[in-house]
Amino acid sequence: MKQFTTGFIIILCASRLSAQFIVPIDGKQNVDWFLVNYVDRDTSIGSFRDHRCEDLTYDQHQGTDFVIRDFRQMDSGVKVFAAKSGRVYYTHDGEFDRSTQPDSGGYGNFISIGHSDSLYTIYAHLKKYSLKVHIGDSVEQGQFIGYVGSSGRATDPHLHFEVYHNGVIIDPFGDHCPLLPVAPSLFKTTPAYENEFAIIDEGFINYLPSLNRLREHPAPRTTFSNTDTTIFFWLHGLSFHYGDTVRYEWRKPDGSLWFQYGFRYDTAFRFWYMGTYINGPAKNTMDLGSWHINCYRNDSLFKIGSFGIVPNNSVAATTLPVRYFSTYSNNELLFAPEADLSTDAALEVFSITGAMITQFKPNQLYFSNHEYHITLPSLPSGTYFLRVEDHNQSSTQSFVITK
Template sequence: MKQFKTIPCAILVLGGIATAAPIEMQTKSGGLAGFGTIKEHVHGADCVSTADKANMRRDLQAYIRDFGPLSRPGLWGDNRQYSFFPVGGREWVDLYMENYVDLDSSEGGFQDWNCGGYSYDGHKGIDALIGTFEQQFVGVPIYSALDGVVWAMRDGEPDQNTVWDPDALSNYVGIDHGEGRYANYFHMKQGSVLVEIGQEVKAGEQIGLVASSGYSSWPHLHFETWIPDGEDDWKIYEPYAGDCNVQSSGWENQVSIPEGARCKDFGVTTANLDDFFVNEEYMWTPPLEGYIPLDHDGVWMWMQATDIGIFSTYQMQFYDPDGVLQHDTGTNWLNFSWNSYRFYITWFYWDIPELHTIPGTWTVDMIVNGDSFLSFPLTMVTQLEQTPNRVPGQIYATMLPASPTVEDVLSCNVFSLGPLDDLDWDLVRYTYTWSVGDNILRQVESAGLADRLPRLELCPGAVVQCTVVASDGIASGEPVTVVKRLEGLSNGDINCDGDVDVSDLLVLISNWGTCSLCLGDLDGDGDVDINDILTLIASWS
């Protein structure tokens, strides 16, 4: 049993008046056991090491020697926008946007585009973090943000760095996106780089996987863009627009920074989390358990959260399987300091008598700063009770853009139950299958909540589907499919395999008649009929 020290009520000095705070860190039944956050970067030093910069200079020299100079600015400027963030996830949902470009040029100061502190002194890119190393092991794709040509790449470096090492080498890709715009993608997974120097890539094409190689302490993508600044110079580009970066947004659909405390991940265990986090390595998921035996030495709870403000409080209410409130912790400190935390890892310990005697599924409501924060199940079992694996929770998916054309990168976005996506607290991974008819265009397993498909420029009118299956590594949920028709009249290549042949004819015949969204309806009029047959014959390979 964990021994807690009782912490007396704090004395706060507010406006010169001493006030007794009627809350504590812990109660006699448990409470907040520990907390941590992402390791602070050395201010004034970007997370691209000097060694990486030297390697990229050598890559550039080799590229110019073998392929010629990089692109130059166009006469009319470059007004292209990014249509997606180049990681297989959703900003501020499963991707934590830890740092943006530092827009404060003064030494020691830093400021993001929204006039906040989501940056650090000297940072020249955008850092998108995934949850833990466990997500890295499953894989989270990185894509080319625009069409381009690869001018730099490196692979083979260690990818589980947990300390800021300015001499560490990163796995990276540099792409010339045309018109003098260059983008660099850093900290990739060892062995994951899929491109070579001189290779042409499409927007939305996978180029690697997220990891923690190089000057990094957490698995993430560092994405930076350079644009022309006059005739022969370049400057770092922050595509986000806001009060502290007044411009037209560089994103087709810019995602705002959310406000207020939010739970990103959660789990329950009987493992001692003080021991697990003794080395302050918070980028690992602790061992979690979906069933807790009545005969336990205490229940531990692990949580990742964002935007935990100064002097934040929490409260937990434990309801037994009959809905009876058995224990209320009262209001306790979650963050007893003048520091606010953008990313906050906490763990709690509870030894509540009723959790030793009442089996079944309890409900625990967590309240932060007076607002509902998380309601989660806590399943208590007897010694001989069976504990079957539970499949991941229900998901649904959308495909963007809403009215896609042959020029668009397609995004398949997954919506899950967030921290409650698997009630055994297993890591959920998703298999994305992109297809047109029976032709599978892309299939990938990812720990991220989105995937991309490069444009299908040769397939106007094609009916594209993305099927997603959630799995905990043992059991899979029901497939979810979303379907879109590309704008334009079909050229007869129904399955988008590059040929108009008998396979396309067979699909058309199988769809004969009225249909709302089917492959054989080449003219998109809601009927598969003689007009579609004539279109196919006219395009026969």
């Protein structure tokens, strides 16, 4: 009886709100962005459910996570839009936007907007210095307000979209859970509810990455030498369900099995990374030619990856692969190569006239999350270059100092 009364009140509240939001992120669903976590509709601590009575949320999650593919896509700029016209109530900017840490930082860089109908929306984890609006600005529905980032309490670049009605968190997707009356979605066009297995991206690399490095989607390689000591295959995808099994078979050019690895999922994962690798072949023992990895889920083949093994002396490596490079503050550079540098690598800073200003060895630098933090001396405004050399590979990056 009590439950029925509560449900009746929800009907009354919900019926006052019509479908009025647009989707607050640019691009296509399941191509450019993915719905990973919805609002936790179970108010008790320790349990959770989404608006479909399913598990695409986590305990106490108060918004909807529109997750993009990776940091490379974030770097290219993914626009966030105002879901509805209104007035900017608050903004916060200036926070580091490449977080992979789930433990602190709150909303990071964010915008909140007050709307008619006692609605209020929050757009969180935005890219640093990407906010296009100020407190008090009027915004139109669909207006570009900032870029997706990974600032604050975020492990992957995504937009956390939060909606309040009369000061209370609501789920813009409504409620379709059979134990409660149905509340409608607030979206004019509601994104599809998806929980299907799919692959987002994959690739081979010649080192063992950390999970955070996989989040960068390392530049793929398709050719390795027979002296590479590690060949690692990674996959990034959606929706492994409880009880799913996987098996990965590494096959030699003649088709025979070199190594296989399998396991069973005892937890569901909506957004996942996995990797399998072969390592330590004694020099010249890997057969030359085209190798394959066959990937099975619940015994059906879902992916075949292939790579070539060539003799060591035919691999000409000259460019040092770089994940990203940025100026972190006016005198600090962040340099993140694909693979950690060896101890005898050299990092040199040059002026635009080619004069060397300063140089470092990797062990002289602060190193965290596979990023080298280079603190520069005070320099006049202008264009400069960072050159990094490691064995026979090198990379040159330009940057600008402004005062």
